[in-house]
Amino acid sequence: MDLELGALRALVTGSSGGVGAAIAQRLALxxxxxxxxxxxxxxxxxxxxxxxxxxGQAEVLLGDLTxxxxxERLIVAALEGGPVDVLIANAGPFAEHGFVDATDADWTxxxxxxxxxxxxxxxxxxxxxxxxxxxxxxxxxxxxxxxPLPNMVEYSAAKAALVNATKALARELAGTGTTANxxxxxxxxxxxxxxxxxxxARAGGDDRSWEDIExxxxxxxxxxxxxxxxxxxxxxxxxxxxxxxxxxxxxxxTLRVDGGITPSVNP
Numbered sequence: 001m002d003l004e005l006g007a008l009r010a011l012v013t014g015s016s017g018g019v020g021a022a023i024a025q026r027l028a029l030x031x032x033x034x035x036x037x038x039x040x041x042x043x044x045x046x047x048x049x050x051x052x053x054x055x056g057q058a059e060v061l062l063g064d065l066t067x068x069x070x071x072e073r074l075i076v077a078a079l080e081g082g083p084v085d086v087l088i089a090n091a092g093p094f095a096e097h098g099f100v101d102a103t104d105a106d107w108t109x110x111x112x113x114x115x116x117x118x119x120x121x122x123x124x125x126x127x128x129x130x131x132x133x134x135x136x137x138x139x140x141x142x143x144x145x146x147x148p149l150p151n152m153v154e155y156s157a158a159k160a161a162l163v164n165a166t167k168a169l170a171r172e173l174a175g176t177g178t179t180a181n182x183x184x185x186x187x188x189x190x191x192x193x194x195x196x197x198x199x200x201a202r203a204g205g206d207d208r209s210w211e212d213i214e215x216x217x218x219x220x221x222x223x224x225x226x227x228x229x230x231x232x233x234x235x236x237x238x239x240x241x242x243x244x245x246x247x248x249x250x251x252x253x254t255l256r257v258d259g260g261i262t263p264s265v266n267p
Contacts, residue, residue: 006031014091028056071120186258
C-alpha cells in the first residue's frame with residue numbers, strides 16, 4: 001500500500017536509536033524526508049547515514065529536549081530547512097521508581113522529558129501546519145497510561161498527561177487539516193531490554209538462545225494474546241499509517257500496539 005508520504009518532511013525526536021530509529025527508517029522507506037534527532041552527534045549521524053544507504057533522505061538535528069527552551073530551538077532549526085509536515089514526539093526518558101521512592105526531582109524530570117518537550121515541539125510546528133492546512137502530530141504513550149506501572153510511577157503519570165494533552169490538542173486543531181494522535185506501545189524488544197533478560201538468564205546458568213528464552217519472558221513479564229514481545233518495527237508501522245494522508249479521519253485517538261496486553265476498553 002502506498003501511504004502517500006513521498007512529498008512530506010518529518011521530524012522524529014529521539015530517533016538516533018531504539019523505537020525512534022525504527023520510526024525514522026520506516027518513514028524514510030515510505031519516501032519521507034526525515035529529520036533524525038538525538039542528543040549525541042555520533043549515533044544520530046550514524047542513523048541518518050543508515051537511512052541514506054537505504055536510499056532515503058535524512059538530515060540531523062541535535063539537542064537535549066529536557067533543557068528549558070530546547071524544544072522551541074529545535075523546531076526553529078528544523079523549519080529553517082523547510083516545512084515540518086509530520087512531527088513524531090518520540091523522545092521520552094524513563095526510570096524505575098516506586099511512589100515512595102520517586103523524588104520531586106524524578107517527577108520533574110519525567111514531566112520535562114515526556115510532556116514539556118513534546119508540547120514545546122508541537123507548539124512550534126502548529127502555526128505553519130495551520131497555514132498549510134495540513135499536518136500530523138503523533139505522540140508516543142505507553143501501556144502504563146491505562147494500567148499504571150507501580151515501578152515506573154512518575155513515567156506512567158507523565159505519559160498519562162501527554163495523552164490528555166494530545167487529545168486536547170486534537171480538539172483545538174479541529175477544522176485545520178492537522179490531526180493529533182497517540183501511539184501506545186506495549187513491551188517492545190529494544191536491544192537494552194533483550195540484554196537485560198539475557199543477562200538474567202545467564203546469571204541463572206541458562207545458556208539457551210533468545211528464541212527459546214522469549215516465550216518464557218512473555219509468559220512471566222508481558223503475557224499477551226499475540227504471544228511475543230513487540231518489535232520497534234511494529235510501532236513504526238502504526239506511526240507511518242497515522243502520519244499519512246490515508247489517516248485523515250483519525251484524530252484524538254490512542255492506537256495501542258501492545259499485542260493485546262492492555263485489558264481495558266477505555267481510550
